[in-house]
Amino acid sequence: MLLLLLLQVLASCLWLGRSEVVTSFQSCPQFFFWETTPNDALVPENPAWICQRYNNQYHFATLYNRDLRIPVYSAYIYQPGPGKRPNIWLVEPQLMGQTYPKTMEREWTLLNYFNISLEQLSESQATLKDYKNLTGLNRGHLNPSGHHSNSSSRTATFTLTNIIPQNEKLNGGAWNNYEQQTMISKTKGCITTYVVVGAVPGNNYIAKGRVNKPSYIWSSACCEMGTNQRKTWAVIAENDKNEVEHLTLGELENRLTKLYKRGQVSLFHPDCPRQ
Template sequence: MKTLVFLLLPLFTLSEVLNDFTQCSQYFLDDTAPVFKAPTGVSVKHICQCLWDEDDNKKFLYATLYSTTWKIPIYSAYWFGKESTGRCDVWYIEPQLDGENEPCMRPKGSKIKNNQAVSSDYKNSGYDKGHVYPVMHTYNHLAMLATSTLTNAAPQKSKFNKEDWKEHEKAVIKDLASCKKAYVVAGVAPDTTAAKVNNKITVSKFFWRATCCLNSNDVYIGKAYFGPNNNDKVEEKTVQELETLLKSYYEIKIFPSIPKKSKIPRNANPCN
């Protein structure tokens, strides 16, 4: 069955819906995922996003914590990439989130409706499908393809998506270009008071991003960014300031681990 799908759709997207991020922990600083506490009544799923490559090998490409209650990602974690890639907006869904016994994502599914968004939900909604892990931060062609999954997207005002947030994504590229390694966690905060998209998808109150860069002096440096989903300007913050801001929506410690390779005292967290 896997071979047939591969022949019909080369580089067909796959994800693993799991109880933790063990299979894709390499995308977190020191293999340690953020410490996250969901609000009461909010369910989340751990997704290791991956693809079958041309040799039919499974390649994990990033990690996503997804809320089946809000039907948007809480965050996606990834390595910052410097490669310039093209773009392919074939949007996929995750069958496993709705109980189907199929590991591979696919473009559509008749039973996909209860626990995740689908492309038709966004039609005439006034919102774009806003990438959390953006195409321009990907490090190879497979990663680029894997970003266009609805488990990595949240409702984003079109003007904000195409202007201020896009300029922010470009600025991050310049900021991280000289890093030996850069870990990024990017997500959204839910606006639970706003009308849902298609009476189903929780609107994003704001988009956020936190970066942890290992520079040429082997020192880790952390930064954070906050962008209201109403066309306001993107603000730079410390990671701690961002975590404090997020407490109104959920509790998260974005970089909970002290990096092993860092020229600072071990009792301080350089990316916080």
């Protein structure tokens, strides 16, 4: 027992990645325009609010659906930059309970240093096993690594709480074009661009019913251009077609209101234009 405790303390000291699961985004409001989060119309029955922290810094925020094991949405500030794509996948041990470390870490580390079984981890979230042997789908980022300017931020996006089963052609095609090309065009003249990107739950699952396959993927942005100057845009895509539909922010909110069926959806502060 003493040896195990010492190993746990050592592992905790060595870990630089930290991720906080909380009951609100009070610790990381900076990722939302004027610190205003989307309203409760998107909150699922069994949610987790995650302030994603890595290398002692917050990088984005995620609302996670514990039951469906997919993110509801991720919120971040668009700051693209050059750099390599990380080769790492992380999970959130604190989703298992407050007694576990507030860290995002590799499955291997949890299983070997904290005496946590894969079954325990699997009860709280998706694991790497869930995303193996997919057909026509792959691990789709909501918050893409390419929208971040440094290696720590890009690595932080490789947590499975930021991943959905996404149509392979869409992920590598029209959605990728939006992320890598359209965003560059849309953000011209922007000083700060706030993004909220999410997924609408669907009727299909992977991993023997463990992880939901979203029916739609959507993204929205509110850009500050100067004093009292702002512009917005939005897109939505069905998760079985290689097509992206461009909308106004107001049109997306109305579409999501019909899809989620939990009341009128509001994604940003009212000062972000809806048209």
